[in-house]
Amino acid sequence: xxxxxxxxxxxxxxxxxxxxxxxxxxxxxxxxxxxxxxxxxxxxxxxxxxxxxxxxxxxxxxxxxxxxxxxxxxxxxxxxxxxxxxxxxxxxxxxxxxxxxxxxxxxxxxxxxxxxxxxxxxxxxxxxxxxxxxxxxxxxxxxxxxxxxxxxxxxxxxxxxxxxxxxxxxxxxxxxxxxxxxxxxxxxxxxxxxxxxxxxxxxxxxxxxxxxxxxxxxxxxxxxxxxxxxxxxxxxxxxxxxxxxxxxxxxxxxxxxxxxxxxxxxxxxxxxxx
Numbered sequence: 001x002x003x004x005x006x007x008x009x010x011x012x013x014x015x016x017x018x019x020x021x022x023x024x025x026x027x028x029x030x031x032x033x034x035x036x037x038x039x040x041x042x043x044x045x046x047x048x049x050x051x052x053x054x055x056x057x058x059x060x061x062x063x064x065x066x067x068x069x070x071x072x073x074x075x076x077x078x079x080x081x082x083x084x085x086x087x088x089x090x091x092x093x094x095x096x097x098x099x100x101x102x103x104x105x106x107x108x109x110x111x112x113x114x115x116x117x118x119x120x121x122x123x124x125x126x127x128x129x130x131x132x133x134x135x136x137x138x139x140x141x142x143x144x145x146x147x148x149x150x151x152x153x154x155x156x157x158x159x160x161x162x163x164x165x166x167x168x169x170x171x172x173x174x175x176x177x178x179x180x181x182x183x184x185x186x187x188x189x190x191x192x193x194x195x196x197x198x199x200x201x202x203x204x205x206x207x208x209x210x211x212x213x214x215x216x217x218x219x220x221x222x223x224x225x226x227x228x229x230x231x232x233x234x235x236x237x238x239x240x241x242x243x244x245x246x247x248x249x250x251x252x253x254x255x256x257x258x259x260x261x262x263x264x265x266x267x268x269x270x271x272x273x274x
Contacts, residue, residue, distance in 0.1 A: 046178035047158050048131070051075055053182070060147045061137040064089060070132045071159040072173060077145050079153040079181070085145035086110050087119060088173065089134040090163045097125040098163070099136055103144075109173060118142045154182040194246040201239035205231060 042050040047070055052063040064073050071090065078084030086102040088110075099121045102110035122135035140147045161174030209231040216224035 041156070041182045043178075043180075046156075046180075047160060049073065049156065049158055049178070051154075051156055051182060053154060055140070055147060055149065055151075059137045059139055061135065062087065064132075064134045064136075066132045066158060068127050068130050068132055069160065071161040072163050073132070073134070074155075074157040074176070075182075076155040076157075077147055077151070077153075078155060081110070081155065081157075081179075082106060084155060085142070087136065087138070089121070089125070089136065091127055091132050092165060095126055097121060097134055099134070115143055152183055156180060156182055190246045190249055194243045197239050197243040197246065201236050201243065205236040205239060209236065 040050065040052045047067040048065070050063075050065040053075075054061050054063075062075050064075065066073050068091075072088055073090070074086055074088040076084035076086040081104050084104070086104065087099065088102055089097060089099045091097055099119050101113055101115050101119050103113050104110035118138045120137050122137075125134040125136070126132075138147075157176035157179035159174050159176050161177075163173060209228050212220075212224055212231070213228045216227065220227065
């Protein structure tokens with residue numbers, strides 16, 4: 001089991017980007033991509049975020065848990081911010097919790113829709129035991145979004161910036177601090193195969209070819225180069241190609257790149273200065 005988890009960890013990575021906001025203050029934004037399988041996802045570094053997704057006969061239920069100082073938490077149905085069915089919750093200063101159904105048509109602030117009635121917030125939601133907990137549900141089939149047993153792609157985002165106290169239709173959300181994917185299902189076999197094949201390519205095949213080039217010249221003066229070239233061409237390169245194909249099939253579409261947000265913010269700053 002330990003070896004299995006170690007191989008799965010190869011599929012995880014962290015991208016760190018630097019954005020500049022309109023106040024000329026440099027802000028470090030962490031973009032977390034984490035492949036998760038099953039119904040529960042946790043990432044302690046993202047403000048102790050945990051998301052549990054369960055599908056029933058009529059509804060899909062989301063249980064969200066995060067640090068008490070959370071600004072807002074968002075979960076979406078889809079594989080990218082643009083066009084996804086977004087559900088955003090946040091705690092208020094009076095102890096209540098607000099939930100807002102939103103949609104983004106660009107890499108910009110997602111706007112509330114006229115589908116707020118889709119979402120049902122459980123009365124148990126709020127700050128409890130030093131954590132923010134929210135439970136909410138929606139029907140499997142709503143306008144513009146369908147969740148079924150075959151639905152695998154969900155997204156998440158969190159922010160430490162508090163949401164202004166006002167109605168959901170006028171709230172302005174600060175840009176997320178962490179965001180990434182949640183993938184449900186059994187695609188882990190493909191990603192494990194990807195990791196194993198990459199290991200064979202870069203830890204076995206390529207070093208062996210280098211070893212032949214370095215030490216085979218004396219013992220195999222006429223054939224060392226042919227062996228070296230053949231191993232790299234007909235073994236290492238095909239293994240890498242196969243591994244990339246498996247990763248693409250198992251991983252699905254990539255989450256919206258942070259550079260789009262950076263370009264958007266830079267554009268706004270230039271407009272203010274012009």
